[in-house]
Amino acid sequence: MIGNKPIKKHYISINKKFILSITFAFIWLIISIYFSLPWVHDLGVLTTPFIAVVIIAGIGYVPGLTNSFIIMSLLLDRQPKFKTIDPEVPITIIIACYNEEETIANTLSYIKNQIYDGEIKVIVVDNASTDQTDQRSIEAGEELELNLQVIYAKEPGKFNALNEALKVVETDYVITLDADTLLHKLAVKHVVSRILTAPADTCAVAGSVLVRNSRQNLLARLQEWEYFLGIASIKRMQGMYQGTLVAQGAFSLYTTDILKQVGGWPDAIGEDIVLTWKMLRENKRVYFEPMAVAFTEVPSKFIHFYRQKSRWARGMIEGLKAVKPWEQPIKYIRILTGINLLMPYLDIVYTFAWIPGLVLAFFGFFWIIGPMTLLVLPLALLQNYILYVYQKKVFKELNLSIRPRLFILFVILLRNSNVIVFR
Known part of the structure; x- marks a missing residue:
């Protein structure tokens, strides 16, 4: 003063x-x-x-x-500070599932624990599962007293499951959540607050996805710090220029109208990458909200880790094929x-x-x-x-804690000094 x-x-x-x-x-x-x-x-x-x-x-x-x-x-x-601290707008959370009978109840329990003043609708999409994912979802929804609907997608493919759910979404905003991803109790509140604070032409907000199985082995611990520092720094930088390049399907919020306008999720390995780039091509903005935290399981075996990185690389190639950098209307996005x-x-x-x-x-x-x-x-x-x-x-x-791991941090330092991950 x-x-x-x-x-x-x-x-x-x-x-x-x-x-x-x-x-x-x-x-x-x-x-x-x-x-x-x-x-x-x-x-x-x-x-x-x-x-x-x-x-x-x-x-x-x-x-x-x-x-x-x-x-x-x-x-x-x-x-920018939130303009709306306690949003009340209704939202829909879509969870695409394939054989997730052992994890879906736990994921739904974290949705139930959300500190959020608005109505939360949940759509669980059974994507041709061969186990009791649908029945376990219904049982968990009743036990938790969630506003939950189970629908079925006969055609395999995550994009098919998400698009089936999009047909019945009635709210202005929709969140996608992986079946093995657990939301922090303030995650929905913060991600909705960010999109309500952002300019009107904002079409998506990517949440901050961190690792929850880091104690499993060394590979998982390496990924914990990669997510915590490497990926988060890239997304934060991209978000500052209003063009986070991937509103990841594991946990992101989208504007329903824009989703439908671009035709929903594409038939692609990296459906979230291609979708984000198509929305950016429409001269829309995509933000990142570090306070909207969710925890996901990462590969703990090298073969699964390799396959994940391969999918990400193929997804990026698909994105480049679908939308060339020079086709992006915002100059910052063209460069990024x-x-x-x-x-x-x-x-x-x-x-x-x-x-x-x-x-x-x-x-x-x-x-x-x-x-x-x-x-x-x-x-x-x-x-x-x-x-x-x-x-x-x-x-x-x-109210979360950080476990310091100097050796892991040194390895990530060497990695980040030479390879920039735009995920």
């Missing part, structure tokens, strides 16, 4: 935030190139100058550029989706240069990974620290 007048906070427009972030990123790129010239020369002697530049760009230049852009964006990010065109290149360099170079460096051969590579690590460390501070604040407000 100055006298009796409140101090006005200076507002920075999205366009200015974008310009500041991209300027900072290119300054970092120029500095990186300057200091890496000896590295380029030495590696070029062993290979060729062209190959040296290709490898070093994939290891240092591109990751450094993207990480520095994310860092500045996160530093400039200020989530266009970055995905670099993912195959980064994955190849990571697999065939970064990992072998790390092994060689361990034995004292710094041909690929050397002291100059460390220029990227401070960026990844800073990015993770900034988001850790944000996430810690979110967890404190939601």
Whole structure:
């Protein structure tokens, strides 16, 4: 306060935030190139100058550029306060199920525990299950006194199940929830508050999906921090530019009219990715709400983990085929989706240069990974620290706890320093 007048906070427009972030990123790129010239020369002697530049760009230049852009964006990010703290609008939650008789009752119990003033309708879609998913859903709905409806989708495929449910949705907003995903008691309240606060042309809000089976084994613990820091930082940055690239089917809220306008969920491996990009093509906005938290099970076996990552990669390719980056009407979205065109290149360099170079460096051969590579690590460390501070604040407000795992965090730091996951 100055006298009796409140101090006005200076507002920075999205366009200015974008310009500041991209300027900072290119300054970092120029500095990186300057200091890496000896590295380029030495590696070029062993290979060729062209190959040296290709490898070093994939290891240092591109990751450094993207990480520095994310860092500045996160530093400039200020989530607008909710205009509506206690929303009362009715919503529908769709749960597509295939053989989920053992998990569906628990998932429904977390819906029952929601602190939400509006009516919650639940549609469980039995997608050609061979067990008693439908009967267990009905029993659980009656026990919990939920407004629950069970419908059937004979044709296999999650997109079929979701579209069958969409036909009977009568509320203005609809939430999709995976059958193994548990909602925090304030999740619905926060995700609805965000879309009611957002501009009128907002078509979806992605919730914050975290890992609930992290104690199962090392692979699950690695994914816990990947979700907690890596994926969350990307979504938060994308949300700031009003274009979260994936309103994931595991837990997201959509505007029913826009869903129907774009034809519902497409027949695709990554149906949520293609759907989001089609909505963005309609000049709509997609946000991310970090306070709307849900917990899902992640693969605990490597073969299942590999299949999941393969589905995500195929889903991203499907999205790029369905909606080209240059077809996006919002300039920020054109750039963010266009970055995905670099993912195959980064994955190849990571697999065939970064990992072998790390092994060689361990034995004292710094041909690929050397002291100059460390220029990227401070960026990844800073990015993770900034988001850790944000996430810690979110967890404190939601009365959740963070289990520190320094070794896991170090592995994620190495991973995030070279490969940016746009999931």
